[in-house]
Amino acid sequence: MGASIPQLLVNGVALGAAYALIALGFVLVINAVGAVNFAQGDLVMAGGFVAVAIAEYLTPWASENLPELAVVGPGSSGVGLGLVILPLTMVVMAVLGLLFSALAYAPLRHRPPVSVFISTIAVGLILQYGANAVFGPEPRIGPPLVVNGSFALGPITVSIQQLSVILAAGCLIAGTGLLLSRSQLGRQLRAVAQDPEMAEAIGISAGRCIAITFALAVALAGSAGMLLSNQFFVAPSDGGLFMLKAYIAVTLGGWGRLDGAALAALLIGIFEVMMAAFVSYVMAEALLYAGVLLVLLVRPSGLLRETIQRRT
Amino acid sequence: MIRRVVLLTALAALATITTSPTIANAKDAYIPILVPITGFIALEGTAQRNGAIQALENAPEGVTVTYEVSDTSTSPEVAVTALHRALERGKPVAAAASIFGTQMLAMAPIAQRAGVPLITVSGTAKLTELGNPYIFRFFPGDEVVKVAHARYAVEVLGAKRPALLYQTTSYGQSGRAQLAKILKDLGAPLVFEEALAPSVKDMLPALAKLRAAKPDVILLHLHSGPTALAIRQAREAGIDLPVVAGSAMHQPSTAKLLAPAQLSGVCAESAASPISESDAKLVAFTKEFRTRFHTEPDAFALAQYDGINMVLAALKDGADNAEQVRDWLAGHTFEGLAMTYKSDGKGNMAHDALIVCYDGASLLPTIAKRYHNVDGAL
Numbered sequence A: 001m002g003a004s005i006p007q008l009l010v011n012g013v014a015l016g017a018a019y020a021l022i023a024l025g026f027v028l029v030i031n032a033v034g035a036v037n038f039a040q041g042d043l044v045m046a047g048g049f050v051a052v053a054i055a056e057y058l059t060p061w062a063s064e065n066l067p068e069l070a071v072v073g074p075g076s077s078g079v080g081l082g083l084v085i086l087p088l089t090m091v092v093m094a095v096l097g098l099l100f101s102a103l104a105y106a107p108l109r110h111r112p113p114v115s116v117f118i119s120t121i122a123v124g125l126i127l128q129y130g131a132n133a134v135f136g137p138e139p140r141i142g143p144p145l146v147v148n149g150s151f152a153l154g155p156i157t158v159s160i161q162q163l164s165v166i167l168a169a170g171c172l173i174a175g176t177g178l179l180l181s182r183s184q185l186g187r188q189l190r191a192v193a194q195d196p197e198m199a200e201a202i203g204i205s206a207g208r209c210i211a212i213t214f215a216l217a218v219a220l221a222g223s224a225g226m227l228l229s230n231q232f233f234v235a236p237s238d239g240g241l242f243m244l245k246a247y248i249a250v251t252l253g254g255w256g257r258l259d260g261a262a263l264a265a266l267l268i269g270i271f272e273v274m275m276a277a278f279v280s281y282v283m284a285e286a287l288l289y290a291g292v293l294l295v296l297l298v299r300p301s302g303l304l305r306e307t308i309q310r311r312t
Numbered sequence B: 001m002i003r004r005v006v007l008l009t010a011l012a013a014l015a016t017i018t019t020s021p022t023i024a025n026a027k028d029a030y031i032p033i034l035v036p037i038t039g040f041i042a043l044e045g046t047a048q049r050n051g052a053i054q055a056l057e058n059a060p061e062g063v064t065v066t067y068e069v070s071d072t073s074t075s076p077e078v079a080v081t082a083l084h085r086a087l088e089r090g091k092p093v094a095a096a097a098s099i100f101g102t103q104m105l106a107m108a109p110i111a112q113r114a115g116v117p118l119i120t121v122s123g124t125a126k127l128t129e130l131g132n133p134y135i136f137r138f139f140p141g142d143e144v145v146k147v148a149h150a151r152y153a154v155e156v157l158g159a160k161r162p163a164l165l166y167q168t169t170s171y172g173q174s175g176r177a178q179l180a181k182i183l184k185d186l187g188a189p190l191v192f193e194e195a196l197a198p199s200v201k202d203m204l205p206a207l208a209k210l211r212a213a214k215p216d217v218i219l220l221h222l223h224s225g226p227t228a229l230a231i232r233q234a235r236e237a238g239i240d241l242p243v244v245a246g247s248a249m250h251q252p253s254t255a256k257l258l259a260p261a262q263l264s265g266v267c268a269e270s271a272a273s274p275i276s277e278s279d280a281k282l283v284a285f286t287k288e289f290r291t292r293f294h295t296e297p298d299a300f301a302l303a304q305y306d307g308i309n310m311v312l313a314a315l316k317d318g319a320d321n322a323e324q325v326r327d328w329l330a331g332h333t334f335e336g337l338a339m340t341y342k343s344d345g346k347g348n349m350a351h352d353a354l355i356v357c358y359d360g361a362s363l364l365p366t367i368a369k370r371y372h373n374v375d376g377a378l
Helices: A005-033 A040-065 A081-108 A113-135 A160-182 A184-194 A196-201 A206-232 A236-253 A258-278 A281-298 B002-017 B042-057 B076-089 B101-114 B125-129 B142-156 B170-185 B204-212 B224-236 B280-293 B299-316 B322-331
Strands: A150-153 A156-159 B033-035 B069-071 B095-097 B118-120 B135-137 B162-167 B192-196 B217-221 B243-245 B266-270 B333-335 B340-342 B353-357 B366-371
Touching: A005 A040, A005 A156, A005 A160, A005 A184, A005 A206, A005 A236, A005 A258, A005 B204, A040 A081, A040 A113, A040 A206, A040 A236, A081 A113, A081 A206, A113 A236, A156 A160, A160 A184, A160 A206, A160 A258, A184 A196, A184 A206, A196 A206, A236 A258, A236 A281, A258 A281, A258 B204, A281 B192, B033 B042, B033 B076, B042 B069, B042 B095, B042 B280, B042 B299, B069 B076, B076 B095, B076 B101, B095 B101, B095 B299, B101 B118, B101 B125, B101 B135, B101 B170, B118 B299, B125 B135, B125 B170, B142 B162, B142 B170, B142 B217, B142 B243, B142 B266, B142 B353, B142 B366, B162 B170, B162 B204, B170 B192, B170 B217, B192 B204, B204 B224, B217 B224, B224 B243, B280 B299, B299 B322, B299 B333, B299 B340
Parallel strands: B033 B069, B033 B095, B095 B118, B118 B135, B162 B192, B162 B217, B217 B243, B243 B266
Antiparallel strands: A150 A156, B266 B353, B333 B340, B353 B366
């Protein structure tokens, strides 16, 4: 084997961390509206393209005014523009999340969940075709969060982008957890997720909370899109892959469990890399789906017990 | 419920696939363009579309053509639906058809029943081995480009222990089969090979196993994004072996994903490389293409351009229905911009290949070697 197990673990954790961000937004929407958001993968893809667009817009300005910050394109060596692009991407995506909520969810709120997830499929298709029309079909490379390059840590070569993905995902996941568990807004969001009618009865605006949840979920998807776009590029057709991994993570982790989804996403990333290294990619994929079936058979509520009892 | 979802999704997709609904004039020759402009092969499909459009927009005097573009996306079903719709709209004299081999294999029998020639740039070898007289392939098939691919690695780079990463798609399987056979015949059998789905993002596991096999050259037969990912991750992992990639690497948009230094030691097979050529006609083609589509042309665009131009030449020469166009394509030699085209009796029209290499300092490849009439059909 040409790479050490720690090296593979680092790659697996970085991949899993990005999957976790995707899964997190997925779970938030499931909890808030009780339906699967099939556009989640395409929202990740959209986040990647938003980051590319912002980077292309900012780079000429930064090159002129802050040359040490100009960081776009493969092999560039500047520092720091990605740290500006990440929050900007999340803001743009949060606005998209509000629009998503207003156009694709709110009009169907009192319809059966099937209406909502058909509507999310339509949004996903619109995003995919829209990205293709605006940016073209070719893969694009997003900006690094901090800087391109890598460093040696004993026998392991750690890419700075990989480390950035792990740290950024950790911060965003922890931040989301704190927001939901420790803040008044988080308590309101959870109240609406658990029982919207009762929440309305005690003066919480369910519509507002659901819109905020969509904004948060889509912002998280956008952050994942930006973080992945540098390491793995971004193309309009990437959404399906991300969606599939998020769905598996949520199913394995426990339907509606934020911590379960994050844990399962990490495990999926590590499992994929390890199995591909020691067996093959084809077997890794097959065994992943076999594992999902096994978990559903042995422990249908997921690795951590699910918080809501309905699966669409 | 699931059926409803599938039905609605299909309807939504169908609603978006036709991108240029032009109603055919009964007097005009009708040439639909049925190519994937969304999905994982959209880059190549878009190049096809652009090449076809540039040819049709420059139709010779006296030839009037109506065309429309339909997106075949990535599934055989959508491609077949697009072909059926084109057949319902009028009797095409020919159709520009998908680069995606899986879709071509699905469309081929329908085109044969309808008697409509399909003009494609798909490299899937099996396509012209089906005995279907309506398939015309203007991009050299794997039996041509993979010979150049393998011979360059062995005869020029001196490879004795090549390793191969290929795609799990029909394109990948077909190229893998040809490469394995040719390399064995050349006395340099593969020491490692692994199939990668187009969705694989982290290639370190494959690269780790590849390195452990101690190869002396890396061969890639992957689509655009995966090609760039494999090269980038190999270089980041300290694997500095020479790389001879498939035709995706000659595409300017693939090179743009990499730093020039990462491209040091990287070559690629292709049918042509318009941006690397200095011939006046090719320079004019490239200039018009850039102006028209705001992007760089690649070999797929040029091959589709040449293919449609051969159809237009048939129309100019008096062919006025699909059967006559088919006969003309099967029986004539055509001087295209990329090469000379002539059917080998199975619909393989292209018989040349070339190798381009990057110098590690720029993203513009130079032509390292040309292989003429590889299969001896000219």
